[in-house]
Amino acid sequence: MHLPPVGLGTMGIDDPVPVTTALSVGYRHLDTARIYGNERVVGEGLAASEVDRDAVTVATKLWIDDLADDAVEPAARESAARLGVETIDLLYVHRPRGDYDPETTLPALDRLVDDGVVDAVGVSNFEPAELDRAADVLDAPIAAHQTELHPLFRRSELVEHAREGGYPLVAYSPLAGGRVREVEPVVDAAATHDTTPEAVALAWALSKEPVVTIPKASSEPHLRANLAAADLVLDSEAVAAIDAIDRELELFPE
Template structure:
């Protein structure tokens, strides 16, 4: 059992769709220290190559970077968990991944057999931490009961148009970070009136406001995707934007709940 709590930076890099190792290397040069990929993204080798280049160039130390990947829903039977994790490690060029998620609790997911297989990976040193992704409150509670390893993170969709506050409260209660993906509402945040108005007040972009809003929430970190250097820089710099309580309340109060990536 790995009892060390996982500490994640406020902003990490979501890599879905990134197909150039140079993007990963640039992100690490700029200061990103959390790289998030998945088997279903089909780019673990890209992430691994970018990390390898950064390590070779002494841009970063391996221990300073959290590398996360996820086992897809068709590979959650115990033997498949181990096999596909080994394949992921080979593509990433790593002996151990820092954080391994159950990507979605669907298809071949059986908590009674899947979760012990993840515990075995921790015991055998193939992953340092176990995470869950796209779970409900009840599914997280069941996973907590069945896992020997503490849940290290829960990754869910979280942005101005979709705010699962019950999951954030649960994460806070149990002391693990909620990792919010799609923080820019799938590119739609620039059309959200409340966010646009807060951005105008601060002479900032709606994108920066959305990231700052997320990063200001206790227990919540975010992983925006970016591939160009300017956007990579802007997403990191957004955490320096200080929103006041009125700004946050305006965004918190958005009534539309639009999950962009349902099951």
């Protein structure tokens, strides 16, 4: 699945204006989830935009209590209705927990694709063995895998799995909740490249092909700055210094 380098993460956004603004400045990938409680807000922002609906990838996720065989379809249809779309472009399993069973959950998602409710199926917060099992069970290839990824939580094994599997790895929380402003190699690279630590963090993530990012932002200046980070190319020394950070921080553990 082709996804742009920088999309909009919407967790915590409760007003449609930032969504409409994001689309107006060039975003073409909107990411939400049922557990965020804002699918309707995202849909309102999309509906208010002048951007052609077909130009935007709209993604949402089924929470762990939506994953039983008989719960998948009604949950997905509810999400589509709240988003105001006929088809969800990308529907993820949010976490392989709760009612998740690859033998029943994934075939139910395949049926949604067959019925036109969903265009593509992704997974989120999976480990390599879980990815392998999902790939075996799903009729179609995994469209995308979403995981926390930033300079303090690098997940090289998942990057490599995505590279070998030929699907995009969607990095959420790529700014480490703002903590990248306190990480010395990131700050040093920002000074060297005359930019911000946030731009460096995004550029670093994007250097790990096939990684794409979905930072959250609400104001137009921040939306534009995140989008522009896709054009920043870090030198090899900066990338290596960030790769070598001897610290790990997972913001959203199980």
